[in-house]
Amino acid sequence: MGTLQTTFPAEIQAAIANYPPGRQASAVLRLLYLAQAAYGHLTPEAIDEVSGILHMDPTQVRGVAGFYTLFLEHPHGGYVVQYCNDLPCALRGADDFLPVVAEKLGCRPGETSADGLFTLECVMCLAACDHAPMMQVNLEYVLDLTPEKLDALVAEWRAKAAANPPRRPPFGFGPPSEMAAPHG
Ligand code: FES
Structure with a gap:
């Protein structure tokens, strides 16, 4: 089990439960935010873990992450x-x-x-x-x-x-309770 699933198991299930069976890929933005919080940035391992959970091709997930500037693929400052x-x-x-x-x-x-x-x-x-x-x-x-x-x-x-050192990762998002709904 990867870092994302061990860090945010309930949040992952809640995100997927928002969509009908078979439509779990619709939770990709939420899971990418969680993965960014868990890993610090969207590492290849983070992308692979999101892909595995949502039964998506990693290239698709990477494409979504690359489209939005709020997803970071490299380490970053506070x-x-x-x-x-x-x-x-x-x-x-x-x-x-x-x-x-x-x-x-x-x-x-x-x-x-x-x-x-x-x-x-x-x-x-x-x-x-x-x-x-x-x-x-x-x-x-x-x-x-x-x-x-x-x-x-x-x-x-x-x-x-x-x-009080800035929370990272990522982007000032802290624990899930402090996370707003996903922003594009
Ligand atoms: S071009 Fe900078 S905010 Fe629109």
């Missing part, structure tokens, strides 16, 4: 910073502001800071184009970024992390 530099945001200065974000966090896009606190990713539109530069941090939007606002936030996150 704060996952998803910065939008898609075209509408870029037209409002997102590209120019990206080096500021990277410098403040101590990591470039695709990297995790040396202290393990931040992972920075550039993502496509997050549907808040009119508030660029903007980013999503562990599911929370940060809008209308300025250097001062970013400074204050980073200081706040560092202070929080020093007092």
